[in-house]
Amino acid sequence: MTALVVVEAVLLAVLTVLVAGLLRAYADVLRRLRALDGGGALDAAGHGAVGQDGPAPFRVAPGLPEPAASADGADWPEAHDISGVGPDGAVIALRTVGVAHDTALLFLSSGCSSCATFWDELRRPLAVGPSVRVVVVTRGAEHEDTAEIAGLAPPGVDVVLSTQAWRDYGVPGSPYVVLVAGATGRVRGEGTGQSWQQVSALLSRADGGAADRGAPAGRSHGGKPRADRERESDVDRELLAAGILPGDPSLYQVQD
Amino acid sequence: MGIAIAPRPVEVTGHGLRALVPHPWEARLYRRDAPETNEHGELAHPVLHLANFALPPGRGDFGTGAVEVMGPEHVFVALLEFERAEAFRPLFARRGVPRPRPSDFGANALQRRLPGQGGWQGFFTENGRPFCLYVVLGSLRDAHRLVPHVHAVLDELRIGAG
Amino acid sequence: MTGTFAERLVGRLAGRVSRAERSRRSFLGGAALVGAALAVNPWGYLTRPISAYAAACGTDSECSSGYSVFCCTINAGKNACPPNTFVGGWWKADRSSYCGGKARYYIDCNARPGHHFACHCNKTTCDRRLVACNVFRYGQCNTHIPEVTPVVCRQISCRPPWEVHPKACGRSSATDNNTAGHTAPCLTRANTFPALTRFPEAPNELRAGHTLHAGDRLTSLDRHTTCVMHEGGALVVRDSERTLWSSHTHPEARGGHATLEPSGNLVIFDRHGRRVWTSGTAGSGGRPRLHLRNSGVLVIDNGERVVWSSR
Numbered sequence: 001m002t003a004l005v006v007v008e009a010v011l012l013a014v015l016t017v018l019v020a021g022l023l024r025a026y027a028d029v030l031r032r033l034r035a036l037d038g039g040g041a042l043d044a045a046g047h048g049a050v051g052q053d054g055p056a057p058f059r060v061a062p063g064l065p066e067p068a069a070s071a072d073g074a075d076w077p078e079a080h081d082i083s084g085v086g087p088d089g090a091v092i093a094l095r096t097v098g099v100a101h102d103t104a105l106l107f108l109s110s111g112c113s114s115c116a117t118f119w120d121e122l123r124r125p126l127a128v129g130p131s132v133r134v135v136v137v138t139r140g141a142e143h144e145d146t147a148e149i150a151g152l153a154p155p156g157v158d159v160v161l162s163t164q165a166w167r168d169y170g171v172p173g174s175p176y177v178v179l180v181a182g183a184t185g186r187v188r189g190e191g192t193g194q195s196w197q198q199v200s201a202l203l204s205r206a207d208g209g210a211a212d213r214g215a216p217a218g219r220s221h222g223g224k225p226r227a228d229r230e231r232e233s234d235v236d237r238e239l240l241a242a243g244i245l246p247g248d249p250s251l252y253q254v255q256d
Numbered sequence: 257m258g259i260a261i262a263p264r265p266v267e268v269t270g271h272g273l274r275a276l277v278p279h280p281w282e283a284r285l286y287r288r289d290a291p292e293t294n295e296h297g298e299l300a301h302p303v304l305h306l307a308n309f310a311l312p313p314g315r316g317d318f319g320t321g322a323v324e325v326m327g328p329e330h331v332f333v334a335l336l337e338f339e340r341a342e343a344f345r346p347l348f349a350r351r352g353v354p355r356p357r358p359s360d361f362g363a364n365a366l367q368r369r370l371p372g373q374g375g376w377q378g379f380f381t382e383n384g385r386p387f388c389l390y391v392v393l394g395s396l397r398d399a400h401r402l403v404p405h406v407h408a409v410l411d412e413l414r415i416g417a418g
Numbered sequence: 419m420t421g422t423f424a425e426r427l428v429g430r431l432a433g434r435v436s437r438a439e440r441s442r443r444s445f446l447g448g449a450a451l452v453g454a455a456l457a458v459n460p461w462g463y464l465t466r467p468i469s470a471y472a473a474a475c476g477t478d479s480e481c482s483s484g485y486s487v488f489c490c491t492i493n494a495g496k497n498a499c500p501p502n503t504f505v506g507g508w509w510k511a512d513r514s515s516y517c518g519g520k521a522r523y524y525i526d527c528n529a530r531p532g533h534h535f536a537c538h539c540n541k542t543t544c545d546r547r548l549v550a551c552n553v554f555r556y557g558q559c560n561t562h563i564p565e566v567t568p569v570v571c572r573q574i575s576c577r578p579p580w581e582v583h584p585k586a587c588g589r590s591s592a593t594d595n596n597t598a599g600h601t602a603p604c605l606t607r608a609n610t611f612p613a614l615t616r617f618p619e620a621p622n623e624l625r626a627g628h629t630l631h632a633g634d635r636l637t638s639l640d641r642h643t644t645c646v647m648h649e650g651g652a653l654v655v656r657d658s659e660r661t662l663w664s665s666h667t668h669p670e671a672r673g674g675h676a677t678l679e680p681s682g683n684l685v686i687f688d689r690h691g692r693r694v695w696t697s698g699t700a701g702s703g704g705r706p707r708l709h710l711r712n713s714g715v716l717v718i719d720n721g722e723r724v725v726w727s728s729r
Contacts, residue, residue, distance in 0.1 A: 083266055090286030093266040094310070099280050101310055133310055158313050288593055293512045295520060296578040296613070298591035316594030317509070338557065338590040345561040364537070364568070365553045369484035377566055379557055388557050 076186040079103075079178075080169065082137060084162025087150035092160050094135065097185035104128060106136045106196075107166060107176040110148040114194065115175050121196040122154040128200060132179075139163045175199075265412075271302035272385070272418035273335075281308045281409060284315075301337035306409055318367045318390055328372065328395035331402050333409060338386040347379050348386040353415065354378040355407055356391060358399035366392065374399055382415040475544035477599035485597070487540045487547040489527055489571035490604035497609045499527035502535075503570045504563060505586055507556020508579040511598035516605075517576035520613060524597060525573040525582070526556055531565045545602035559587040574601075575611040581640070582611055615658030617644040624708040629677040636710040643714040647676050651694070653686060655716050655728060662714045663728035670694045682706035682725060684718055697726045 083093045096103040108115040126134055138144050140163035153159040169178050177199045179189040193199040263279030270285045277283045289300035303317050309330045315321035319332050326332060342348055356376040366375035374396025378389045393402045478485050490497040499505060506528035514522035529535045535550035550568040559579065579587040620637040624630060630647040637644050645655045651671030655663040665686055673689035682702035686695040697718060704720025711717065716728040
């Protein structure tokens with residue numbers, strides 16, 4: 001019985017030492033992580049160093065590439081809201097600054113040959129995040145043929161004629177794309193490319209994948225009610241079983 | 257981190273209308289006067305859309321296409337003009353741009369009835385021009401909070417003689 | 419189950435559609451729905467085939483979608499405003515395949531003030547939209563009525579509302595192409611007021627001393643009626659559907675012309691100048707003119723009264 005107690009005591013002591021060691025190592029890891037994070041050394045009470053304002057500058061060893069602009073975007077260009085006219089003559093004022101969504105501004109023209117691919121691609125579903133609004137901006141009527149822009153304008157995409165917007169964003173030529181972060185009102189990425197597909201990949205890198213973050217504010221009441229969908233698929237199933245495929249002439253007989 | 261540029265109001269003018277919309281409101285002012293869509297002799301008049309959210313393209317004149325994406329904090333305003341001969345007719349007898357109160361809104365006063373939303377519609381004549389004003393709140397329950405924003409926008413609306 | 423292949427198919431489909439409802443009426447309703455789905459107007463301007471169900475009632479056909487029912491659904495098949503309602507306004511959807519690629523008009527029938535309609539969801543057919551729930555008015559029609567009342571149902575027309583409801587509806591346009599896909603099994607090409615032909619513009623009257631040569635025409639102000647002097651010799655009044663009046667001077671007056679003489683007499687001459695037909699209204703006095711009215715009637719009046727009419 002005495003031997004048993006002694007063994008248990010020894011085991012307990014060993015475990016205590018192990019736990020203490022683990023806790024110490026964990027604290028050491030936390031301290032090192034905080035130091036790497038730019039929090040500075042901790043004082044005796046475990047608080048951050050007084051007088052330190054912001055993260056320590058990121059440094060790299062010689063020969064390694066520098067990272068892109070700092071994470072808080074303080075050195076990113078300022079963005080501007082867009083005012084102009086639509087191809088149909090509508091007066092348009094839309095917001096890109098201080099809003100919940102981001103905006104991808106496509107600066108295109110009717111005359112540039114490399115813009116043609118963009119105009120065509122805009123007629124198909126675009127590969128953008130749900131919280132990104134796509135707006136095409138051309139120069140104003142003094143530079144563009146409004147009727148031609150109207151012919152190129154794809155349905156379901158905002159098109160604005162605005163020479164001022166080209167000036168505001170310092171657009172060097174078309175095609176050119178600028179991604180605006182709505183929350184900060186700053187440009188997050190810009191550049192050009194041969195197609196929307198190529199540009200959207202660049203935007204995705206600039207956006208850090210944030211374009212895939214959840215749906216924009218506001219609920220959507222679009223889409224069919226469930227009952228509609230169920231009935232439709234039931235009927236479609238029966239029609240298919242009967243050999244009546246979509247587009248079958250029997251579905252399009254005019255009743256008078 | 258705050259916004260880079262202080263939000264500014266934006267002015268839209270045209271067709272004898274002028275609206276100074278505060279941030280984050282957007283505006284569209286248009287008239288559907290393409291001959292190929294007025295082939296039977298329809299009369300096209302100005303339509304003004306105002307909203308404190310991103311207005312999607314392809315909207316109906318009374319806001320379909322936009323009301324479906326509204327959140328509880330969103331507001332949509334439509335102003336539609338009618339032919340001058342209707343000015344001061346009983347339907348348009350009210351003079352001046354109306355200011356609906358929160359209690360004037362209803363869940364059934366909507367062109368398209370959607371859950372949670374509240375609508376209000378009013379007809380009036382201003383400067384000899386007959387109009388319909390239609391307002392949709394994303395949340396009827398929050399009418400007391402949203403309607404002051406509507407008033408702020410309407411206070412900056414000017415209807416000229418056309 | 420006996421019967422033809424189509425009948426068996428319809429029966430199976432009807433059973434599927436109305437599976438939650440066992441009554442005979444619901445079975446027949448379901449069969450009618452499928453029958454309509456198999457004989458619908460072509461969606462020529464849509465590139466994507468749609469399900470048969472959607473073809474019968476189109477998009478947004480449930481109450482939860484927030485739209486109003488069609489009048490023919492709740493008005494015994496009649497595409498017209500039911501009793502105790504009035505036409506409150508209208509909107510259009512452009513380039514509608516239901517109207518030959520032209521505008522399709524949706525005319526709201528609002529509850530007449532003082533008449534109550536209970537707000538409810540229609541349960542018959544697939545047009546399960548709202549009845550008297552949306553208190554809304556488009557405002558172009560009957561502006562002598564100041565109230566905004568519930569929309570009881572919607573009338574459909576390929577003809578403009580001011581032609582379907584003259585003196586009631588104005589022309590101030592409202593457009594909503596998001597409703598272009600709405601329809602109901604009871605709406606057919608025949609009962610949705612097919613658009614009338616619009617003849618080329620031409621004067622609607624001929625003054626005294628003037629002549630209509632072969633190929634010349636008068637056109638009514640609404641452009642739905644025309645009066646043509648044919649090369650064959652007949653003066654003919656017609657609209658898009660039928661001939662309304664003819665001088666029956668073919669072939670005697672072949673190559674001839676029609677003149678309204680200063681006396682007020684309308685005369686048809688042959689190519690040799692011989693009188694073939696006259697209206698017999700010489701000496702009517704005043705300032706005679708030959709006038710084609712929107713009603714399709716050709717008249718001669720002297721500025722004070724009608725002295726001759728084609729009807």
